[in-house]
Amino acid sequence: xxxxxxxxxxxxxxxxxxxxxxxxxxxxxxxxxxxxxxxxxxxxxxxxxxxxxxxxxxxxxxxxxxxxxxxxxxxxxxxxxxxxxxxxxxxxxxxxxxxxxxxxxxxxxxxxxxxxxxxxxxxxxxxxxxxxxxxxxxxxxxxxxxxxxxxxxxxxxxxxxxxxxxxxxxxxxxxxxxxxxxxxxxxxxxxxxxxxxxxxx
Numbered sequence: 001x002x003x004x005x006x007x008x009x010x011x012x013x014x015x016x017x018x019x020x021x022x023x024x025x026x027x028x029x030x031x032x033x034x035x036x037x038x039x040x041x042x043x044x045x046x047x048x049x050x051x052x053x054x055x056x057x058x059x060x061x062x063x064x065x066x067x068x069x070x071x072x073x074x075x076x077x078x079x080x081x082x083x084x085x086x087x088x089x090x091x092x093x094x095x096x097x098x099x100x101x102x103x104x105x106x107x108x109x110x111x112x113x114x115x116x117x118x119x120x121x122x123x124x125x126x127x128x129x130x131x132x133x134x135x136x137x138x139x140x141x142x143x144x145x146x147x148x149x150x151x152x153x154x155x156x157x158x159x160x161x162x163x164x165x166x167x168x169x170x171x172x173x174x175x176x177x178x179x180x181x182x183x184x185x186x187x188x189x190x191x192x193x194x195x196x197x198x199x200x201x
Contacts (some may be wrong), residue, residue, distance in 0.1 A: 001077055006046045009075070011022040021180045022112055023049050025173050028173040030100075030109035032172035033158075036074045037099060041172060047084045047104055050077075068196050082092075090150075106154030109146060110169050115182065116143040125174055 014020055030048030036042040054068030068084050071130065080098065085095040087101040096102045117136050118125040136142050155165040160174055179184050 001043075001046060001081070003042065003046060003049070009071075010049060012052045013053050013071075016056055017181075019052060019056055022115065024176060025111040025115060026051060026104070026107050028176055029111055029169045029172045030103060032168065033103045034105070036168075037103075038118050039099065043078075043081060044100055044103065047100060048107065049055060049080055050106060051080075051085045051088055061089065063135055065089055092136070099158075102154070102158045105150075106158040106160070106165065107169055109150045109154065109167065111173065113137070113143055113146045113151065114166070114173065114179070116146070116168055117180045122184055124184040125170060125177050126183060128170055130163045130170065133166050133170070134163065145158055155181075 010020060010023055014023070024126065027048035028047045028124050031041050032044040033039075034044035048187040050068070050072065051065070054071065055064045058064045065085050065088070069086050072082050072085070080100065084098065084101045086092055087096045088104050096105055111138075112127070114125070114133060117133050118128055121128060121132075137148055152162060155162045158165070160168070173180060175180070
C-alpha cells in the first residue's frame, strides 16, 4: 500500500476534477491529524485519499462505499483502511471505533464545506479563518446540502473543539491550495464546488 498506487486508483475511477480535489483535501487533513496524534501518516492519508474514489461510478447508497470496499479488498488493502472508509457513511452499520475512523468522518464533510467557503472568496483559502467558516455554517442557505450536525458531531466524536478543528483543517489544506484550486478567483481553477459526502450520506 503506497500513496502513488492510491492516487492511480483515484484517477482510474474518478474523472471529476472537483471530486479528486475533495479527496486531496481530506487526505491533507488526515495527514495533519495523524501527525498531531502520533499515528501512521501514510495510512491515514491513504484513507482520506480513497474515501470517495468509487463515488463517481456508484453514487447511490449503499453502493458507495461498498463497491469501493470490494475493490480495495481485491487489491489487498488492510481491513482497518477499508473499515474506516466504510464507516464514513452514516447509512451503513459501521460504528466509528478507531481514531482513524473518527478523524475521517470529522474531516470529510468539513473539508467540503471549507472548499465551498473558499471558492467564494477573492483570496480563496489563503486568508480564510475559522471565524468566517463558522459564520457561513450559521447561514442555512449557504451550501444547504451540507449537514451542519455531521460537522459538529464529527468534531465532538474526535474530541476536538469545533473552532480549533475548523482552523486545523483550513491550515492542513492551505499548503496544497493551488492543487485544490483554492488560491482565489483566477480562472478555471476556482470552479466546481463539490461535496460528495453530502450526497452520499
